[in-house]
Amino acid sequence: MPKRILVTDDAMFMRVTLRNILTKNGFEVAGEASNGREAIDMYRSLKPDAVTMDITMPEMDGISAVREIRKIDPHARIIMCTAMGQKNMVIDAVSAGAKDFIVKPFQAEKVVEAIQKVCG
Amino acid sequence: MMTIRVEYINPFLRASFGVLEAVLGKMPTKGELGMRPSVFTSQQCNVITGVAGRIQGQVIYGMSLITADRIASVMIGQPIRTFDQLAASAIAELGNMITGNAMALLAEAGYVCDITPPTIVRGSNVKISTLNIPALIIPMTLDQGLLELTVSLQER
Numbered sequence: 001m002p003k004r005i006l007v008t009d010d011a012m013f014m015r016v017t018l019r020n021i022l023t024k025n026g027f028e029v030a031g032e033a034s035n036g037r038e039a040i041d042m043y044r045s046l047k048p049d050a051v052t053m054d055i056t057m058p059e060m061d062g063i064s065a066v067r068e069i070r071k072i073d074p075h076a077r078i079i080m081c082t083a084m085g086q087k088n089m090v091i092d093a094v095s096a097g098a099k100d101f102i103v104k105p106f107q108a109e110k111v112v113e114a115i116q117k118v119c120g
Numbered sequence: 121m122m123t124i125r126v127e128y129i130n131p132f133l134r135a136s137f138g139v140l141e142a143v144l145g146k147m148p149t150k151g152e153l154g155m156r157p158s159v160f161t162s163q164q165c166n167v168i169t170g171v172a173g174r175i176q177g178q179v180i181y182g183m184s185l186i187t188a189d190r191i192a193s194v195m196i197g198q199p200i201r202t203f204d205q206l207a208a209s210a211i212a213e214l215g216n217m218i219t220g221n222a223m224a225l226l227a228e229a230g231y232v233c234d235i236t237p238p239t240i241v242r243g244s245n246v247k248i249s250t251l252n253i254p255a256l257i258i259p260m261t262l263d264q265g266l267l268e269l270t271v272s273l274q275e276r
Binding site for chain 2: 011012013014016056057058082083084085086087088103104105
């Protein structure tokens with residue numbers, strides 16, 4: 001059974017790019033969320049194996065969403081995928097419960113590697 | 121006298137080179153820097169990103185419609201027929217990535233800031249006002265055309 005991934009990004013372009021990378025590498029895209037709020041709702045209903053999470057998004061940012069998702073499921077596997085690579089962001093994301101942190105622009109292999117690692 | 125600090129500009133230069141090379145596959149060429157009044161007539165396609173924190177303001181990525189089409193085509197991996205939502209999103213994400221990457225460099229220099237999601241403004245004869253914050257222009261020549269960065273930032 002392919003691992004099911006929830007993709008979260010406010011940019012349609014990034015969602016399409018991530019979907020292409022994931023499906024080409026044997027993953028299934030469980031759903032696409034365009035903000036943190038949607039990601040929480042979709043996590044609850046879709047129960048994905050892992051989540052990719054942008055940080056800067058309207059309505060609810062990715063770090064707040066990580067905190068909320070980890071309340072629903074303390075074992076949730078979430079990988080940050082963001083253009084903001086500063087230390088304080090990485091620290092905030094990891095302390096919120098994110099398992100990995102990828103800075104955009106990224107290479108497809110980086111994303112695949114990170115997801116394979118968390119899905120182990 | 122309008123001034124803008126070089127500490128704010130270098131991170132955007134470095135981030136632009138890095139992101140544009142990674143996304144478009146070729147290093148851009150930087151043109152001569154210029155100053156711009158706080159109200160100006162902009163390019164046909166503009167990605168506006170906001171910066172908030174120890175420094176605040178906007179960074180605008182301006183280009184012609186043809187350049188926007190060409191950049192979006194490279195990013196999407198196929199020629200675009202119309203500048204649709206996906207193309208707009210690609211162009212917006214390019215601005216988001218450059219500003220986002222610049223934030224990491226600014227943070228290293230002690231200026232910790234956050235960014236807002238990008239906005240796209242398209243049209244001819246669009247006037248953009250950066251209020252009283254002076255703006256510095258960085259022209260970047262790409263294979264796809266000219267990309268003009270307008271960096272309008274000040275310390276809070």
